[in-house]
Amino acid sequence: MAQSLVKEFTKGLWAEIPPFRLVLGLCPTLAVSKTVENGIGMGVATTFVLVFSNILISMLRNVIPSKVRIACYIVIVATFVTIVELMMQAYTYELFLKLGIFIPLIVVNCIVLGRAEAFANKNSMLPSAADGLGMGIGFTMSLASLGAVRELIGAGTLTVWGGSPIFTIGHGYIPFKFMLEAPGAFIALGLMLCLMNLIGQK
Numbered sequence: 001m002a003q004s005l006v007k008e009f010t011k012g013l014w015a016e017i018p019p020f021r022l023v024l025g026l027c028p029t030l031a032v033s034k035t036v037e038n039g040i041g042m043g044v045a046t047t048f049v050l051v052f053s054n055i056l057i058s059m060l061r062n063v064i065p066s067k068v069r070i071a072c073y074i075v076i077v078a079t080f081v082t083i084v085e086l087m088m089q090a091y092t093y094e095l096f097l098k099l100g101i102f103i104p105l106i107v108v109n110c111i112v113l114g115r116a117e118a119f120a121n122k123n124s125m126l127p128s129a130a131d132g133l134g135m136g137i138g139f140t141m142s143l144a145s146l147g148a149v150r151e152l153i154g155a156g157t158l159t160v161w162g163g164s165p166i167f168t169i170g171h172g173y174i175p176f177k178f179m180l181e182a183p184g185a186f187i188a189l190g191l192m193l194c195l196m197n198l199i200g201q202k
Helices: 002-013 018-022 026-031 036-059 066-091 093-102 104-108 110-120 125-155 182-201
Strands: none
Touching: 002 125, 018 110, 018 125, 018 182, 026 093, 026 104, 026 125, 026 182, 036 066, 036 093, 036 104, 036 110, 036 125, 066 093, 066 104, 066 110, 093 104, 104 110, 110 125, 125 182
16 A cells, blocks of 8 residues: 555656646746746645645545536635635735736646546545645646746746845856746756656666
8 A cells, every 4th residue: 555655656756747747737837937936836836736636536536426527626626726825825925926827727727637537536535645746746846947947047046935046156147038938938848858858768
């Protein structure tokens, strides 16, 4: 049992890491990854929703009628997204403002709905929780790493929490601001996908 839970948890950290392996959740990945802070904030919010929606859907999987299961999943996911949104407004309001519309859009994130349909609907509570946690942490790491690349190249800084940079390249560095724009996000993602594939082949 423990070995099975570890397997379900670790698959989301590399073998099935959402943006780089499953190529899911690209909209928030590209939109909010201008900084590491934004990436971590979005990742933690999505992880919370993933874990608790997986648990609840797994518990109700024998009760939910198959014909309306997607609608039921959306209601469950929306409930936890609302909780996250209210908590962020209360405790991390500045980050909430930065992430904007992408917090409510977790409701239709294909990672969350995909795990509900592909895994939580077919498995018990503990494996579903492990699956959601692994996928969420993998998604958070993806957003944070992409945000680090874009922020370092595009601004010459590294901001983790609170708005003050914890690292600055130096005064002589000329930021390549293109990396903070939408096309730069696609290029950074493409380069990181290439790197992941090269590492996977080796």
